[in-house]
Amino acid sequence: MNNNSQLETIEMNLLFDAIYRKYHYDFRNYSQASLKRRTKRFVKNEGLNSIAEAIPKVLYDSASMIRLLNEISVTVTSLFRDTEFWQTIRHTIVPTLQTYPSCRIWCAGCATGEEAYSMAIMLYECGLWERTRIYATDINPVAIEQCNAARIPLTDIEEYNKNYHCAGGNAALSDYVTIDGEYAALKPFLRDKIVFSQHNLVTDESFNEFHIILCRNVLIYFNNELKDRVHNLLHNSLCPFGFLALGKKESLTSTTHEKSYTCFSNTHKIYKKTITSNQTPQGFDEILLRR
Numbered sequence: 001m002n003n004n005s006q007l008e009t010i011e012m013n014l015l016f017d018a019i020y021r022k023y024h025y026d027f028r029n030y031s032q033a034s035l036k037r038r039t040k041r042f043v044k045n046e047g048l049n050s051i052a053e054a055i056p057k058v059l060y061d062s063a064s065m066i067r068l069l070n071e072i073s074v075t076v077t078s079l080f081r082d083t084e085f086w087q088t089i090r091h092t093i094v095p096t097l098q099t100y101p102s103c104r105i106w107c108a109g110c111a112t113g114e115e116a117y118s119m120a121i122m123l124y125e126c127g128l129w130e131r132t133r134i135y136a137t138d139i140n141p142v143a144i145e146q147c148n149a150a151r152i153p154l155t156d157i158e159e160y161n162k163n164y165h166c167a168g169g170n171a172a173l174s175d176y177v178t179i180d181g182e183y184a185a186l187k188p189f190l191r192d193k194i195v196f197s198q199h200n201l202v203t204d205e206s207f208n209e210f211h212i213i214l215c216r217n218v219l220i221y222f223n224n225e226l227k228d229r230v231h232n233l234l235h236n237s238l239c240p241f242g243f244l245a246l247g248k249k250e251s252l253t254s255t256t257h258e259k260s261y262t263c264f265s266n267t268h269k270i271y272k273k274t275i276t277s278n279q280t281p282q283g284f285d286e287i288l289l290r291r
């Protein structure tokens with residue numbers, strides 16, 4: 001490491017320590033390369049000369065803290081992202097959900113909400129609407145605002161339409177959107193079953209017990225220690241036999257919870273929580289399985 005890069009690392013540590021003390025956002029165990037790149041972009045955009053100058057800036061100006069948060073959080077997402085993943089959910093997990101009296105789903109790190117809307121559309125089509133509740137959370141308050149607005153640029157509609165059909169959609173995507181100027185807006189009824197809220201996977205607690213948790217393309221930004229901590233939270237938030245879905249490039253291998261799940265789909269990184277003998281199964285199929 002050269003002298004400059006060493007100094008930058010010291011400045012980064014001081015910045016994120018200060019942010020933790022003032023705002024309680026904890027980025028101290030995020031993967032360094034991406035964090036540094038994004039912090040430097042923030043420094044440039046704010047017209048600052050160094051990472052060190054960002055310390056008083058974010059401490060005394062909370063609006064600039066939100067801008068930094070928005071820069072650090074990578075909100076890339078899309079409707080029915082990884083279409084084969086959604087096909088797998090539709091064909092292999094929905095039949096299990098259909099045996100449950102209710103189904104609670106958590107999209108953890110939902111960015112601008114497309115994943116939660118994909119889930120809502122799929123469950124609507126699979127007849128699970130009345131018993132569904134989807135909680136969609138993200139650390140980024142700007143992204144959460146966009147979730148509620150549910151606007152899609154018209155330029156993305158063609159790709160989303162393709163995704164929707166490849167994912168097994170059995171109607172037309174146009175049934176779920178209305179055109180509003182340069183945007184398409186997802187129809188408000190889809191929000192009836194979704195609760196969008198700010199939640200920090202690093203510093204906040206578990207808030208419910210879920211049948212499915214999607215935490216896709218979030219943990220890639222964390223170091224191994226932080227991954228373990230968040231896996232603990234996810235594990236505590238899943239009911240027995242609940243499903244955990246990670247992103248395509250993520251896995252449970254080498255995490256402390258590797259043995260707490262069976263692998264349901266290695267291709268799509270879907271895992272099923274195993275139960276200990278004193279836990280009670282929830283779904284009808286699971287009761288049959290245990291007989």
Ligand SMILES: C[S@@+](CC[C@H](N)C(=O)[O-])C[C@H]1O[C@@H](n2cnc3c(N)ncnc32)[C@H](O)[C@@H]1O
Pocket residue numbers: 073074075076077078081108109110111112115137138139140143199200201202203215216217218221247
């Ligand atoms: C690449 S997006 C993934 C979106 C969606 N899950 C998907 O796969 O399409 C990663 C999201 O994780 C969120 N994130 C990062 N750190 C987080 C944390 N500590 N708690 C909650 N969300 C976090 C970011 O704000 C960002 O919106």
